Amino acid sequence: MAAREGKDNLSEEEAAAEIARLTSEINHHDIAYHQKDAPVISDAEYDALKSRLVELELAHPELIRPDSPSLRVGAPPAEGFAKVRHRVPMLSLGNAFSEEEVADFVTRIRRFLNLPDEPVEFTSEPKIDGLSLSLRYQTGKLIGAATRGDGHEGENVTANALTIKEIPNVLPLGVPDLFEIRGEVYMRHADFDALNAAQAVEGRKIFANPRNAAAGSLRQLDPKITASRPLRFFAYAWGEVSALPADTQAGVIAVLGEWGFEINPLMRICNSVDELLAHYRAIEAERANLGYDIDGVVYKVNRLDLQERLGFRSNTPRWAIAHKFPAEQATTVLEAIEIQVGRTGALSPVARLRPVTVGGVVVSNATLHNEDYIKGIGADGNPIREGRDLREGDTVRIYRAGDVIPKVLDVDLSKRPADSVPYEFPTICPACGSPAIREPGEAVRRCTGGLTCPAQVVERLKHFVSRAAMDIDGLGAKQIESFWNLGWVKEPADIFTLEARFGPEGSEPARLAKLDGWGEKSAVNLLRAIRNSAQPELGRFIFALGIRHVGETTARLLARSYGSWAAWRAAMEAAASDENERAQLLSIDGVGTVLADSVIAFFADAHNRGALDRLLIHMNPRTAEQPDIAGSPVAGKTIVFTGTLERMSRSEAKARAESLGARVSGSVSARTDLVIAGPGAGSKLRKAAELGLEVLSEDDWIALIGG
DNA sequence: GTGCCTCGAGTTCC
DNA sequence: CTCGAGGCAC
Numbered sequence: 001m002a003a004r005e006g007k008d009n010l011s012e013e014e015a016a017a018e019i020a021r022l023t024s025e026i027n028h029h030d031i032a033y034h035q036k037d038a039p040v041i042s043d044a045e046y047d048a049l050k051s052r053l054v055e056l057e058l059a060h061p062e063l064i065r066p067d068s069p070s071l072r073v074g075a076p077p078a079e080g081f082a083k084v085r086h087r088v089p090m091l092s093l094g095n096a097f098s099e100e101e102v103a104d105f106v107t108r109i110r111r112f113l114n115l116p117d118e119p120v121e122f123t124s125e126p127k128i129d130g131l132s133l134s135l136r137y138q139t140g141k142l143i144g145a146a147t148r149g150d151g152h153e154g155e156n157v158t159a160n161a162l163t164i165k166e167i168p169n170v171l172p173l174g175v176p177d178l179f180e181i182r183g184e185v186y187m188r189h190a191d192f193d194a195l196n197a198a199q200a201v202e203g204r205k206i207f208a209n210p211r212n213a214a215a216g217s218l219r220q221l222d223p224k225i226t227a228s229r230p231l232r233f234f235a236y237a238w239g240e241v242s243a244l245p246a247d248t249q250a251g252v253i254a255v256l257g258e259w260g261f262e263i264n265p266l267m268r269i270c271n272s273v274d275e276l277l278a279h280y281r282a283i284e285a286e287r288a289n290l291g292y293d294i295d296g297v298v299y300k301v302n303r304l305d306l307q308e309r310l311g312f313r314s315n316t317p318r319w320a321i322a323h324k325f326p327a328e329q330a331t332t333v334l335e336a337i338e339i340q341v342g343r344t345g346a347l348s349p350v351a352r353l354r355p356v357t358v359g360g361v362v363v364s365n366a367t368l369h370n371e372d373y374i375k376g377i378g379a380d381g382n383p384i385r386e387g388r389d390l391r392e393g394d395t396v397r398i399y400r401a402g403d404v405i406p407k408v409l410d411v412d413l414s415k416r417p418a419d420s421v422p423y424e425f426p427t428i429c430p431a432c433g434s435p436a437i438r439e440p441g442e443a444v445r446r447c448t449g450g451l452t453c454p455a456q457v458v459e460r461l462k463h464f465v466s467r468a469a470m471d472i473d474g475l476g477a478k479q480i481e482s483f484w485n486l487g488w489v490k491e492p493a494d495i496f497t498l499e500a501r502f503g504p505e506g507s508e509p510a511r512l513a514k515l516d517g518w519g520e521k522s523a524v525n526l527l528r529a530i531r532n533s534a535q536p537e538l539g540r541f542i543f544a545l546g547i548r549h550v551g552e553t554t555a556r557l558l559a560r561s562y563g564s565w566a567a568w569r570a571a572m573e574a575a576a577s578d579e580n581e582r583a584q585l586l587s588i589d590g591v592g593t594v595l596a597d598s599v600i601a602f603f604a605d606a607h608n609r610g611a612l613d614r615l616l617i618h619m620n621p622r623t624a625e626q627p628d629i630a631g632s633p634v635a636g637k638t639i640v641f642t643g644t645l646e647r648m649s650r651s652e653a654k655a656r657a658e659s660l661g662a663r664v665s666g667s668v669s670a671r672t673d674l675v676i677a678g679p680g681a682g683s684k685l686r687k688a689a690e691l692g693l694e695v696l697s698e699d700d701w702i703a704l705i706g707g
Numbered sequence: 708g709t710g711c712c713t714c715g716a717g718t719t720c721c
Numbered sequence: 722c723t724c725g726a727g728g729c730a731c
Contacts, residue, residue: 441726
């Protein structure tokens with residue numbers, strides 16, 4: 001190994017010692033900076049430590065420690081923005097596109113809160129079409145600004161936010177110690193036009209719309225450029241806070257106005273669906289005169305205690321919804337219908353369109369969902385659009401669903417070419433030629449090729465490395481595609497043997513670095529990221545396996561229920577022949593027969609087991625983290641609710657129990673720890689008595705969990 | 708069996 | 722983002 005000394009001429013031992021020293025020093029400063037907010041060295045000194053570490057790691061990749069600060073999220077390379085984790089996620093809102101959906105939203109809330117008749121108060125305000133930003137104030141000073149990103153992790157744009165005039169750098173005395181304010185950065189029409197005119201004069205980029213201009217301006221690496229752009233900010237929400245200055249949505253927002261933020265003047269309080277809809281129509285009528293873009297109206301439950309009770313679904317709050325304006329439409333020609341094969345073998349038709357601008361974006365592809373959608377048939381077998389099947393050559397109306405996803409709305413039959421023929425959906429897989437079968441009652445036609453179908457295998461590999469699964473930096477769909485074509489990666493385990501294939505200890509220079517688009521640095525980074533991914537969260541790992549019916553949420557549910565990989569795998573393999581084990585799987589609230597059988601079949605398959613064995617040589621999924629259960633009286637217990645709950649709805653009770661670390665099951669068994677029975681409880685209560693289980697009334701339960 | 712409510716799997720463009 | 726379908730309550 002002497003030949004592999006770095007260009008700094010340090011020996012392996014010396015380099016290792018220095019890396020260890022740098023690591024501990026940087027960790028120390030990270031803590032000082034992030035947790036105590038009291039840096040003890042200058043940023044420049046800190047950066048010097050970091051770059052020395054990276055330099056050593058580049059020279060001695062074999063010495064990179066899995067806990068190296070250079071790998072840490074939030075400590076990125078100099079280019080681009082640092083990542084910031086949102087302590088309170090920045091979720092998106094559910095959407096309503098019709099008055100019925102708004103009425104459903106209100107009904108749902110009343111039902112959840114168990115207030116079928118009483119009015120619930122809502123705020124209603126325009127939905128600004130900009131980009132959301134979270135501003136963190138500590139003792140009244142702006143200490144950080146982050147974009148939404150994926151909702152959990154955004155980009156640190158503090159330096160840029162500081163240049164926006166409508167964002168105060170300091171709040172008045174007496175504000176809570178910690179206050180995260182959230183709102184929308186946007187650009188007014190007049191400012192946008194002036195900016196584009198100036199850009200044109202200078203021969204610079206013209207922005208397609210105010211939203212893009214605002215986004216582009218905020219994400220400038222040079223804050224001076226951001227400062228020169230006419231950005232504005234409306235405050236409308238908050239994230240992590242040490243105290244709240246009011247107990248209603250409208251009350252808190254009004255206080256934000258007193259603190260110096262711009263708040264939207266069109267916010268109103270509404271007491272009924274009719275009032276919400278009236279306000280929606282009023283805003284829609286004013287839309288063209290506002291001077292800035294909006295794309296709908298947002299309704300929120302006004303009382304914060306009710307918001308808290310309503311809580312969150314996996315990705316959206318239950319207490320708010322965005323009522324969207326109808327989407328812009330455009331007409332173009334459907335030039336061809338092509339078929340893509342997904343990881344489950346699903347054949348998905350995609351429309352190739354003559355490019356057309358819709359809502360400021362050029363669209364050339366659109367999803368067609370499935371066979372029936374092309375035929376114009378709905379799920380119930382009835383035509384959605386009588387006689388409106390889609391044919392190549394047709395003139396079609398398209399729109400962007402939610403202003404994002406292009407969709408075909410319908411056909412202009414008057415423009416249909418005389419020689420057009422109905423589209424024939426293929427019955428063999430275009431990727432491998434195997435028969436493509438449509439199960440009775442299903443909408444999707446699937447390739448039966450399984451592992452012999454190259455399209456399915458590649459898509460599964462892409463899924464394995466995808467963001468929500470293993471999330472390996474530098475290894476995305478494109479890289480998987482090229483490694484597959486080279487024959488380097490045929491199954492997940494191969495990802496972990498890439499290192500042996502092309503260095504750093506193999507051939508010199510690395511074979512990877514010779515490929516188009518790869519340099520030595522990116523190769524080293526990739527290998528490091530792969531090594532760094534060897535201990536994934538169990539839930540992510542289960543999701544990565546790509547078992548049918550097991551998505552992100554279910555994977556986490558399984559991880560939480562079984563705790564460790566070994567326990568889960570053993571249980572799933574046993575469940576094939578052990579009825580008790582299968583019953584235990586089915587007893588998990590949210591797991592039914594289809595899901596259970598899919599998982600059991602996955603583990604019964606010899607090829608899958610072999611691929612797992614090969615993969616697990618290289619990795620070790622982490623045992624699932626339990627929810628925050630400090631002081632929780634029900635942590636780790638299995639709970640069953642039965643009968644009618646009178647003080648909260650069943651879904652609310654379930655959500656509360658889970659947030660306290662309990663496992664909510666749908667059926668009573670010997671493994672049940674606690675049964676909460678309301679009036680009208682029947683068979684489950686009897687069974688609980690037979691088994692001698694602890695049974696609580698709803699009042700006891702509420703007392704137990706503390707209100 | 709029916710009617711929610713959620714989740715999974717597919718998709719676009721930048 | 723939408724659609725289809727799984728899971729569960731009624």
